[in-house]
Amino acid sequence: MRRADRDQLAHLRSRVDLVDRTRRALAVAASDDEAVRAVAAALDAALPDVVTVRTFEHGPDLALDPDLRARLGAALAPAECLAVRGPATVVTPSSRQVDACTHLRDVDDPVSAVCVPVAHGREVFAALHWTGPVGHPLDATLVRALEVVAHLLGAELALRHEPGLDEPARTDPLTSVLNRRSTMQSIRRLVRDLVPFSLAVCDLDRFADYDAVHGHDVGDRALRLYAQALTRTVRPGDVVGRTAGDVFTVVFPGTSAIDAAHALERVREALVLDLSTGDLGPFTVSCGVSDSDQGDSIEAIVETAELAVALAKASGGNRVVVAGEQTTHLPGEPWT
Structure with a gap:
C-alpha cells in the first residue's frame, strides 16, 4: 500500500x-x-x-x-x-x-x-x-x-432546550415517542424484572447532509415520519424512543434479535410506502440489533447495537445488521 x-x-x-x-x-x-x-x-x-x-x-x-x-x-x-x-x-x-x-x-x-x-x-x-x-x-x-x-x-x-420540555417530561416534543430518559427507564425495568429483550439502534443515513440540503423544517418532518412508521408498525408493548438527534432506540421485550430484525424490515417497507405517497425527499435508515444477553450492562448492550449500526452504515446504509451475524441484511432479502 x-x-x-x-x-x-x-x-x-x-x-x-x-x-x-x-x-x-x-x-x-x-x-x-x-x-x-x-x-x-x-x-x-x-x-x-x-x-x-x-x-x-x-x-x-x-x-x-x-x-x-x-x-x-x-x-x-x-x-x-x-x-x-x-x-x-x-x-x-x-x-x-x-x-x-x-x-x-x-x-x-x-x-x-x-x-x-x-x-x-x-x-x-x-x-x-x-x-x-x-x-x-x-x-x-x-x-x-x-x-x-x-x-x-x-x-x-x-x-x-426544546420549549416546554421539563424534567418530568416522558416524550420527545418533536416526534411524540419516548425521550431518552424514559427509554432508559423502560430498559431498566425490563432488566429489573429479568425480561429478555432485543434492542435496536436506528440512525437516519447521512442525516446531516439531508438536513443541510432540504432545510431544518424538512429534516424535522423526516424525523416525525420515521417515528410514525416505527410506532405504527411495531407491537403496542415495544418501546420506541428518540435517544439523540437522528437516532431512535427500539426495544422488543421477549423477542430474539432475528425477530426484531424482521420487525425493522417491516418498518423499512412502511417508510418506503410513506415516502412514495408524500412530498418529502427520500431518505433511508440503518439499524443495528443486539440481544440482551450480548452485554453485562445496559450500556454494553446499547454499545453492541451501536457497533452493529456502524457496520450497517459502513456497508452502504439502508440495511439492518444483527450483532454477531456474519453478513448484513439488505432490503428485501429473506432472513434465514
Missing part, C-alpha cells in the same frame, strides 16, 4: 473513531454539562490540544458547571466568529488575512484555523475551533468529522 493510501486510511479511521466515540458518549450524557464534556473529551482523544469548544455571549443558556466554563475560556461575541453568522464552517488559511475572525487576528503568531458551528437550524449553541500552523491545513476528512460531531452535539443540545 502506498504511503498516501495509508495516510488516507488513517484519516478515515480517525474520522470514524471520533464520530463513534462522540455518539457513544452523547448517548449516556444526562445534562448540557455532560454532553459538552463528552464532546470535549472525544475531541481531545482524537486531536489532542488543537480543538476547543467555545461558547457565545447572548447565546442559549447552557447549564455548564463553573469549572467547565473556565476550561472552555471566555465566551466569544457572535461578531467575533464568522462561522456563527452563517451558520457554516469557516476555513481560514491564515489569521493574518483581512477577513479572518477578530479573535484569530489577535493571536501573537499567525495560524490557520477551522471553525465549525454547533448549531441546530439557525440556533447556534457553541463552536468547535481548530488551529494549526499556516500552510498545514486540517485534512478535509477531519474537517468533515468535526462537522458531524458539531451536528451531533447541536442536535443533542437542541433536544434538551
Whole structure:
C-alpha cells in the first residue's frame, strides 16, 4: 500500500473513531454539562490540544458547571466568529488575512484555523475551533468529522432546550415517542424484572447532509415520519424512543434479535410506502440489533447495537445488521 493510501486510511479511521466515540458518549450524557464534556473529551482523544469548544455571549443558556466554563475560556461575541453568522464552517488559511475572525487576528503568531458551528437550524449553541500552523491545513476528512460531531452535539443540545420540555417530561416534543430518559427507564425495568429483550439502534443515513440540503423544517418532518412508521408498525408493548438527534432506540421485550430484525424490515417497507405517497425527499435508515444477553450492562448492550449500526452504515446504509451475524441484511432479502 502506498504511503498516501495509508495516510488516507488513517484519516478515515480517525474520522470514524471520533464520530463513534462522540455518539457513544452523547448517548449516556444526562445534562448540557455532560454532553459538552463528552464532546470535549472525544475531541481531545482524537486531536489532542488543537480543538476547543467555545461558547457565545447572548447565546442559549447552557447549564455548564463553573469549572467547565473556565476550561472552555471566555465566551466569544457572535461578531467575533464568522462561522456563527452563517451558520457554516469557516476555513481560514491564515489569521493574518483581512477577513479572518477578530479573535484569530489577535493571536501573537499567525495560524490557520477551522471553525465549525454547533448549531441546530439557525440556533447556534457553541463552536468547535481548530488551529494549526499556516500552510498545514486540517485534512478535509477531519474537517468533515468535526462537522458531524458539531451536528451531533447541536442536535443533542437542541433536544434538551426544546420549549416546554421539563424534567418530568416522558416524550420527545418533536416526534411524540419516548425521550431518552424514559427509554432508559423502560430498559431498566425490563432488566429489573429479568425480561429478555432485543434492542435496536436506528440512525437516519447521512442525516446531516439531508438536513443541510432540504432545510431544518424538512429534516424535522423526516424525523416525525420515521417515528410514525416505527410506532405504527411495531407491537403496542415495544418501546420506541428518540435517544439523540437522528437516532431512535427500539426495544422488543421477549423477542430474539432475528425477530426484531424482521420487525425493522417491516418498518423499512412502511417508510418506503410513506415516502412514495408524500412530498418529502427520500431518505433511508440503518439499524443495528443486539440481544440482551450480548452485554453485562445496559450500556454494553446499547454499545453492541451501536457497533452493529456502524457496520450497517459502513456497508452502504439502508440495511439492518444483527450483532454477531456474519453478513448484513439488505432490503428485501429473506432472513434465514
